[in-house]
Amino acid sequence: MKQVLFFLLGVALISCDSGSNESTDDNFDRQAMLVNWADNIIVPAYKNYEGEVDALEAQAVVFTNAPTEESLATLRAKWRSAYLAWQWVAIFEIGVAETNGLQGYTNMYPANIEEIESSMLSGSYNLELPSRRDQQGFPALDYLIYGLASSDAEILAKYENNAYKTYLTDLAKRLQTLTSEVVNDWESGYRDTFVNNDGSSATGAVNKLTNDYIFYFEKHLRASKVGIPAGVFSGTPDPTDVEAYYASDFSKELFNEALACSKAFFNGQHFGSTQTGEGFKTYLDYLNSISGGTDLAQQIIDQFAAIESTSSSLTSSFSQQVESNNELMLNTYDELQKNVINFKIDMLQLMNVKVDYVDADGD
Incomplete structure (x- = not known):
C-alpha cells in the first residue's frame, strides 16, 4: 500500500x-472493554481470517499441481474470501501483528509488478525483507491470478513455467505463516497481557x-x-x-x-x-x-x-x-x-x- x-x-x-x-x-471499566474487544471481536476475527488463509494456501497448492480453468476459478474465490476476512483484522496492528509487520506484508498496494517479475523469474528473493513488502500479500496474488494476461487461457499458459508456480505458493504460505504467528500469540498469553493492561x-x-x-x-x-x-x-x-x-x-x-x-x-x-x-x-x-x-x-x-x-x-x-x-x-x-x-x-x-x-x- x-x-x-x-x-x-x-x-x-x-x-x-x-x-x-x-x-x-473517569472510572469507566476499561478492562471490561478490553475483554469484549479481545474475546468477542479480535480473536474470533483472527481465527476466521486464519481459516480463510489456510483455505487459500491449500488451493494454491491444488492449482499449481493442476492449473486448469476450474482450479483457477476456485483459487480466485478463496483469494476473495480471505481478502474480505482480512478487512476485519487489519485494524488490530498490536502485539505480534505490529512486530511482524502484518499490515505491510499483507496489503501494500499497488504491487510492484516489475520487481515481482524479476524476483519470480530469477528465483532469488527473501519475502521477509521489508523491501519486499510490495511484492507479496493480496496485491501480488491479485496480479498472479488476474493480471498476468488478458485471458484465462493465457494466464494458465504462464503457469507452465515452474517459477510462477513456486512464487504463487510461496506468497500463500507467507500469508499463512504471518497469520498463524499472530493467532498463536493471542492464544498463548497475549490475550491476558492485553486485557490486564487496562491502565x-x-x-x-x-x-x-x-x-x-x-x-x-x-x-x-x-x-x-x-x-x-x-x-x-x-x-x-x-x-x-x-x-x-x-x-x-x-x-x-x-x-x-x-x-x-x-x-x-x-x-x-x-x-x-x-x-x-x-x-x-x-x-x-x-x-x-x-x-x-x-x-x-x-x-x-x-x-x-x-x-x-x-x-x-x-x-x-x-x-x-x-x-x-x-x-x-x-x-x-x-x-x-x-x-x-x-x-x-x-x-x-x-x-x-x-x-x-x-x-x-x-x-
Whole structure:
C-alpha cells in the first residue's frame, strides 16, 4: 500500500495534544472493554481470517499441481474470501501483528509488478525483507491470478513455467505463516497481557488500540482505499492505485467490508453477530453522561450512515469510478474525513488520549 510520509503535526492535532500523557481517571471499566474487544471481536476475527488463509494456501497448492480453468476459478474465490476476512483484522496492528509487520506484508498496494517479475523469474528473493513488502500479500496474488494476461487461457499458459508456480505458493504460505504467528500469540498469553493492561497511560492497551483504530480509519480506509486513487494528495487521480486493481470488480466490496468493520468495532459489536458489548460507543456515552456535552457517539454513528449513503453509488470497480466520475470518490473521501475529525479531535479529547502517530497530509 502506498505510504504517506508522517513527519509534521497538523494544527488540529496540536490543539488536541496539549494534555498530559495520562487519561483522566473517569472510572469507566476499561478492562471490561478490553475483554469484549479481545474475546468477542479480535480473536474470533483472527481465527476466521486464519481459516480463510489456510483455505487459500491449500488451493494454491491444488492449482499449481493442476492449473486448469476450474482450479483457477476456485483459487480466485478463496483469494476473495480471505481478502474480505482480512478487512476485519487489519485494524488490530498490536502485539505480534505490529512486530511482524502484518499490515505491510499483507496489503501494500499497488504491487510492484516489475520487481515481482524479476524476483519470480530469477528465483532469488527473501519475502521477509521489508523491501519486499510490495511484492507479496493480496496485491501480488491479485496480479498472479488476474493480471498476468488478458485471458484465462493465457494466464494458465504462464503457469507452465515452474517459477510462477513456486512464487504463487510461496506468497500463500507467507500469508499463512504471518497469520498463524499472530493467532498463536493471542492464544498463548497475549490475550491476558492485553486485557490486564487496562491502565490509562499512553502505553495502556486502550490508548494504543484507540490510536490503531483511528490510524487505520484515516490512513488505510480513507486515504489508501479512496483518497490516493482519487488524487486527493497528489492532485492527479490514478486508477492503478486502487485496492484489487486486477480483479477490477472487487475494490468496492473490500471498501464496504472495511467500513462495516470500522463501524462494528466502534459499536463494540461481536464478530459475526449483532450482539454488542463495551466499546467506544459505550465509553463515549458514559463520558457524555458525566460531562453533559455533545452526544458524540450518535454524531459518529450518524456520520457512518452518511458515508454509507454516499459510497453506495460508487461502482464495483474503483479504478473505473476514478476514470468515469472521480467526483463521487472525492465526495466519499470528504464524508470519511468528517469521522476522522470526530475521532481524532473530539473523541480523543473527550477520552483524553494522546495521538501517538504523526501525519502530514493536511488533516
